[in-house]
Amino acid sequence: MASSASTKSIFPSPLFSSSSSSSSKSRSSKIPNLSFLSSNTFGTKPNDINIIKLSCQQRCFVVNSVLKTVDQTKQTISNNVVVGNEKPTILVSEKLGEAGLQVLRKLGNVVCAYDLSPEELCTKISTCDALIVRSGTKVTRKVFEAGKGKLRVVGRAGVGIDNVDLQAATEFGCLVVNAPTANTIAAAEHGIALLAAMARNVSQADASLKAGKWLRSKYVGVSMVGKTLAVMGFGKVGSEVARRAKGLGMNVIAHDPYAPADRARAAAFAKMKKGVRIINVARGGVIDEDALVKALDSGIVAQAALDVFTEEPPAKDSKLVQHENVIATPHLGASTKEAQEGVAIEIAEAVVGALNGELSATAVNAPMVAPEVLSELAPYVALAEKLGRLAVQLVSGGSGIQSIKVVYRSARGPDNLDTRLLRAMIIKGVIEPISNTIVNLVNADYIAKQRGLRISEEKVAVDSSLELPVESIQIQISNVESKFASAVSEGQISIDGKVKQIDQPGMIGLVGNILGQQNVNVSFMSVGRTSRRQKAIMAIGVDEEPNKEALENIGAVPAVEEFVFLKL
Ligand SMILES: NC(=O)C1=CN([C@@H]2O[C@H](COP(=O)(O)OP(=O)(O)OC[C@H]3O[C@@H](n4cnc5c(N)ncnc54)[C@H](O)[C@@H]3O)[C@@H](O)[C@H]2O)C=CC1
Numbered sequence: 328m329a330s331s332a333s334t335k336s337i338f339p340s341p342l343f344s345s346s347s348s349s350s351s352k353s354r355s356s357k358i359p360n361l362s363f364l365s366s367n368t369f370g371t372k373p374n375d376i377n378i379i380k381l382s383c384q385q386r387c388f389v390v391n392s393v394l395k396t397v398d399q400t401k402q403t404i405s406n407n408v409v410v411g412n413e414k415p416t417i418l419v420s421e422k423l424g425e426a427g428l429q430v431l432r433k434l435g436n437v438v439c440a441y442d443l444s445p446e447e448l449c450t451k452i453s454t455c456d457a458l459i460v461r462s463g464t465k466v467t468r469k470v471f472e473a474g475k476g477k478l479r480v481v482g483r484a485g486v487g488i489d490n491v492d493l494q495a496a497t498e499f500g501c502l503v504v505n506a507p508t509a510n511t512i513a514a515a516e517h518g519i520a521l522l523a524a525m526a527r528n529v530s531q532a533d534a535s536l537k538a539g540k541w542l543r544s545k546y547v548g549v550s551m552v553g554k555t556l557a558v559m560g561f562g563k564v565g566s567e568v569a570r571r572a573k574g575l576g577m578n579v580i581a582h583d584p585y586a587p588a589d590r591a592r593a594a595a596f597a598k599m600k601k602g603v604r605i606i607n608v609a610r611g612g613v614i615d616e617d618a619l620v621k622a623l624d625s626g627i628v629a630q631a632a633l634d635v636f637t638e639e640p641p642a643k644d645s646k647l648v649q650h651e652n653v654i655a656t657p658h659l660g661a662s663t664k665e666a667q668e669g670v671a672i673e674i675a676e677a678v679v680g681a682l683n684g685e686l687s688a689t690a691v692n693a694p695m696v697a698p699e700v701l702s703e704l705a706p707y708v709a710l711a712e713k714l715g716r717l718a719v720q721l722v723s724g725g726s727g728i729q730s731i732k733v734v735y736r737s738a739r740g741p742d743n744l745d746t747r748l749l750r751a752m753i754i755k756g757v758i759e760p761i762s763n764t765i766v767n768l769v770n771a772d773y774i775a776k777q778r779g780l781r782i783s784e785e786k787v788a789v790d791s792s793l794e795l796p797v798e799s800i801q802i803q804i805s806n807v808e809s810k811f812a813s814a815v816s817e818g819q820i821s822i823d824g825k826v827k828q829i830d831q832p833g834m835i836g837l838v839g840n841i842l843g844q845q846n847v848n849v850s851f852m853s854v855g856r857t858s859r860r861q862k863a864i865m866a867i868g869v870d871e872e873p874n875k876e877a878l879e880n881i882g883a884v885p886a887v888e889e890f891v892f893l894k895l
Pocket residue numbers: 486487488507510511514559560561562563564565582583584585586608609610634635658659660661662
């Protein structure tokens with residue numbers, strides 16, 4: 328970065344050079360610099376401004392300028408899920424607990440429309456910003472196509488997202504969030520309920536009694552105590568089932584190829600014991616239903632208790648459901664009052680958070696960025712996007728960029744710098760100006776890949792006592808031609824960005840006066856700061872080009888740490 332924190336650059340540096348060799352004051356006037364600040368809305372340390380060296384042609388004079396308001400910065404970070412000042416419309420297509428609806432109503436217009444046909448859903452979705460579903464709504468590619476440009480969030484009020492086309496969601500930049508914790512106990516309890524009901528033939532005995540029979544010897548059951556329960560999938564539900572089964576005196580073994588070894592001891596299921604009993608409260612797809620019918624017929628499987636099916640609802644004449652040794656419930660695992668209230672609140676908060684521009688902790692198709700990481704990276708997010716925007720506008724033909732190398736100079740070790748957000752914003756900056764595609768954290772990597780844009784990243788370690796996560800971000804683009812001959816050095820365009828700045832009273836008047844004295848008309852002025860009396864930034868548009876004296880006078884103002892003049 329040529330301009331250091333203390334440099335006041337009037338006619339700045341060789342275009343896009345990352346060199347720090349020459350002072351910006353000594354450089355040719357035809358190559359301007361630009362300083363950008365993203366206001367600090369996330370509690371990032373107050374010294375932060377984004378500085379970008381660039382070349383432009385439109386007349387614009389910049390002394391510590393504001394790039395984004397608080398909300399705008401949030402929008403940038405938030406995958407474009409913010410819908411401006413209008414109240415967002417949230418479609419709830421399956422029954423959701425009242426407590427969740429109340430949370431949603433505080434933010435937006437909530438439309439509850441149940442049992443929609445696929446066509447009706449597509450029609451309705453075109454006016455909606457968010458959609459909340461359970462397992463009964465198929466959120467297909469067609470739904471995302473119909474919601475294109477408007478649908479920003481799909482909330483799954485539960486765990487399983489197999490009814491949502493995640494690939495399509497990602498391609499359309501639509502965030503998918505779920506509610507992964509609130510129905511765990513309900514599902515585990517349902518598993519235990521099915522286990523006990525199956526062991527004691529509760530369903531069959533009940534049906535027979537209601538049919539006027541009294542068949543005590545037919546429905547002799549089996550005891551659970553001392554039996555072995557194999558839990559397939561030792562996640563949230565599986566481990567709660569295991570705890571309860573142990574309480575019933577069962578021996579519990581678990582199989583989970585992905586669970587940490589200390590959580591699940593792998594068990595071999597090469598051959599099931601004859602007379603095994605199977606319970607499924609996960610998903611129909613985990614069991615081959617035809618094979619299960621055969622196994623039930625042959626007696627290898629004595630009984631099955633099923634809450635979930637490959638096709639829901641299953642066909643009325645389903646051999647599996649009708650089998651006398653099968654008890655079945657219509658996907659009721661999560662259906663307790665308590666779980667549904669919990670799930671409703673969990674998903675409503677996730678959707679509201681997403682619509683408010685926060686990255687969700689339960690995002691399914693976007694990288695999770697911890698709040699503290701988000702907070703400290705906030706100023707760099709705006710910087711990254713601007714660097715991308717500048718890059719693409721400098722390259723002839725706009726779409727000519729095929730690969731970008733991003734160099735992060737940081738005192739942090741590579742493992743302590745999460746650059747996914749910054750990379751996504753660079754991609755956003757590069758692609759959005761030249762296409763109609765909305766790019767965000769959800770789809771950035773996908774869109775880049777689809778367009779053949781390769782992004783490589785390098786983290787360069789620097790010694791620094793500052794606790795900033797990033798000292799500078801540099802974008803390097805090789806083998807491109809520029810609209811501005813001076814932008815290319817040795818076949819490469821290189822743009823640097825950095826952060827810092829100061830807020831103090833009187834700056835607007837001071838700078839305005841200097842310009843006025845030179846008869847330079849101000850066409851716009853935008854000011855912002857990280858926080859009160861902290862770092863600030865100001866952008867001024869001018870109708871006439873200020874002369875050298877005016878620029879020098881501005882540069883001489885003590886509080887101006889750095890300023891640049893640029894023609895866009
Ligand atoms: N019936 C119902 O109403 C409900 C059903 N569910 C379903 O229950 C299942 C479990 O939910 P959670 O425990 O919340 O999810 P989870 O993600 O906490 O646990 C799933 C576990 O399955 C393991 N797993 C994945 N592939 C496996 C394989 N091939 N063999 C063995 N284990 C495998 C994973 O490593 C993970 O530990 C999900 O399918 C979910 O959709 C959840 C809640 C209610």
